[in-house]
Amino acid sequence: MAAEEKPQETGPEPGRIMAELEAIFRTPEFERAPVMRQLLSFLVRTTLAGGGDELKAYTVAVEGLGRDPDFDSQSDSYPRVQVGRLRKMLDAYYANNANASLENGVRLHVKQGSYRVHFALPDTPSAPLRSPVWEQAEDVPARTLFPESPRRSPPLRLPRAPFPWRLVVIGTILLIAFIALVWIVRSAGDLRAPLRQVSQAPVLELGEITANGGPDARVLAAAGRTLLEDALHRSWLIRVRESDPASSRDLPDVDQPIYRLIGRADTSGAFGGRQIALTLLDLQTGDQLWSDVIDVTPQASVAGQPSTTLTDRMRPAIIALISPFGVIASHQRSLLQPVGEPGYACMLDYEEYFRYRDPAARTRVRDCVRETVLREPMDPVALAAAAFMNLDPAIGGGGPDGLTRAADHARRAVAANSKNAEALVADSRVAMMHGQCTRGRDLGLRGTSLNPYNPELAGMVGYLLITCGDPDGATMLQRAVAEDPDVPAFYGAALILALVERGETPAALHVADTIRPPGAGMYGQYEVTQTFAEAARGNIPAARAHWAKASRTAGKSATDVNAVLSRYFYVESLRARMAAYLRRTGVITEPGATPPATDRPAS
Structure with a gap:
């Protein structure tokens, strides 16, 4: 019989939770149920990020189960049914594995009528879990860093004295309040952005694309906006919100938008053709950060080449917006100073290191990636970064041991989110380095299809295909270099x-x-x-x-x-x-x- 469990106020260490999640996924029941793995990964990741209490049926259906954005949570009970199925599978897992929650010192449970995952700690002590990133001898369990306070003795009763104790206490309180007020006033002038987790990417509001030129202009505006909406959601660099509140039903509205993207579709012929003009605004300053005018005039095929599509025409502009070195990422780098802070700023810093390998940044990036994974152990972008860092001889040591650690982090990244482009490409890199070219190709192509607007990912997959002698590798890498010569x-x-x-x-x-x-x-x-x-x-x-x-x-x-x-x-x-x-x-x-x-x- 399993040991009696008790809830822990501060919660188990995130590393233990991840290890328990992987143990669950290795069971035959969950290996045969990819939807349940995807759902549990999403619920755990959201709960660890602090959003467990805000989970709604719509969010679970769309983000956790892959339903379309027009899903109607009022009439469709699909998410509740699936979470109920997940709850039963978890209960069966612990019922059939009496010591399962003892191995990693944590048990996962989803209460009836809730989407939040609860993490319980059994009474029976378990061995400390090592850090999931670059094991180091100085790593110690969190409970030894925050020991329980010793039992206090009864307060000592002092004899009455004529000294004005009340005045001293009141004066001390006033002094503390004054110091706090000064600190708040001085901090108000600090322009540094607060520390953000990777999951707390800046919010972009997708505004209206107006039409000029009649019905065909309205069709073009609608098509352009649909394409932008789909493309922008594929990048981890931003979170996209619709300007229409009704389209964001059930989504927690916590963060205000930092950017607004607007546009105009023109088919009037005033500019000699059909075009879409896009403008990116900084809502905090009112400045225009970027603009582009895209010629979308249809062209017939030439010399057997297919005609270009609207996606082809808009692709360079989308890459300029949401690639790791595009206008939004560059603007965020200018705001998030100093570099080296764990979380979102660290992932931007990592992208620069991956591209340029600046020796002066090695220690800073290594430390911040490690800290980011410790803080967000279910974030696929951070785990994918950690996978590469173990392959870098200057940081993670490289060699067979580094490849083993990289494989572990890549596997964790895919387990956290099997539809994340960075996670799949990280797993593809490890597979091809192991000589598993067929598996690596499938993973890499799947990853680049999930985000086709990132030349960095396409370049990596193209390079890996070349190492396996795949003729498609040169074509893919050639296109990536054409789209971004700085790869x-x-x-x-x-x-x-x-x-x-x-x-x-x-x-x-x-x-x-x-x-x-x-x-x-x-x-x-x-x-x-x-x-x-x-x-x-x-x-x-x-x-x-x-x-x-x-x-x-x-x-x-x-x-x-x-x-x-x-x-x-x-x-x-x-x-x-x-x-x-x-x-x-x-x-x-x-x-x-x-x-x-x-x-x-x-x-």
Whole structure:
């Protein structure tokens, strides 16, 4: 029989809750029930974020069960039925596993008539659970950091004295109040934004798109707004609210919008065609942060190419709004100072580190990602970031142990939200690094389909497909570089090699010419890319010069190709192809070997 449970006022440690959730998901009953896993993950994640008491049927149906936004919670009992089913499955799990709640020191329960998950702590003590991020010897259970207060002795009764104690007490209270008032007044002038969790992304209000030009303009305005509504909801960088309160039924209205996106559809012909003009406003200052005019005039197919769609035309503008280095993310970085704060600011900081690998940011980003996961153990974006950090030799150690830890964090990210693009791409990266190319491809393509407006994710998946020899990888990475030339520099060498292998040397040289030189953190990867670019041009002396710089930066011998490339995040299968190409073109020659002729571009 299971040990009698008692509620804990402060709640169990989040790490224990996550471990218990994973233990539940490993049972055959839950493995066969993906809807129940998705629902329980959502309820746990929302409860840990402090929103358990605000959960409503509509929110559970749309965000937890994937129903359409027009779901009618008044007439459809689907969420209540599914939560009831989940409640029975949890009760059956603990009934059939008497010691289940003892293993991790926590039991999950959803009370009748509620959507909030309650976390109970059994009486029987359990072993301390280690931190889910980068295990460290100094990690200790939370209960030892907040010990129970010792039993107090009865107060000492003092004899009456003529000293004016009441005046002293009143004076002390007044002094404390004065100090607090001064602190509040001084804090009012502090422009720093308060610490925000990842789940507390800024709110964008999607306003009206007006129409000019008759019925066709109204159709275009409605189509453009529908596309924007769908696209903006795909990014973790913002939360989208409708300007019409009726469309946000059952959603807790806690945070006020920071941004408003408005537009105008014009088919009058005054501008020579059909267009949609978009404007992003800063509601806190009234400033216009960004605007764009998009030509959406239909075009017929040319030379067998399909005609462009409205999505194709609006895609660059959407990327400019919600990519990790778009206008909203850049504006938030300017507001959230200093850098290194856990939560939303940390994830913005992590995106910069992933792209530029600034050595000065390593410790700061490592610490804030770790703290973010400890605070939000069910956030898929933070867990996906932690997965990568374990792969970085400069931070998480890399190697087989780092890959094992990365796999654990990627699995946790997908368990937290199986429809999160960052989580799926993190799991895809781990799968392909394990040589599981088929599984990795499926995960990666699913992730990029969930958010097709993030060149960073598309670039990663394209790069991973190239490492597995997938011909679609070059096409995907090529498009990502075209949409954002600042994607990480180490993608460049893989893309150039893949294009040369396909016989597309001009396209490879175009990639080389458009990749921008990065900062110091990516200097070595950039030199590797330039090595392959010059080799593709047939300029072997220049290629050797770039390779020498890449080797010195890596601290390895120029003849030890594998050792140099392994320092720059290239997996073993890709390193073998890269080394073979460098030897075939004569960039690297064995002692006594005759270099090949260099009178034409290598292919």
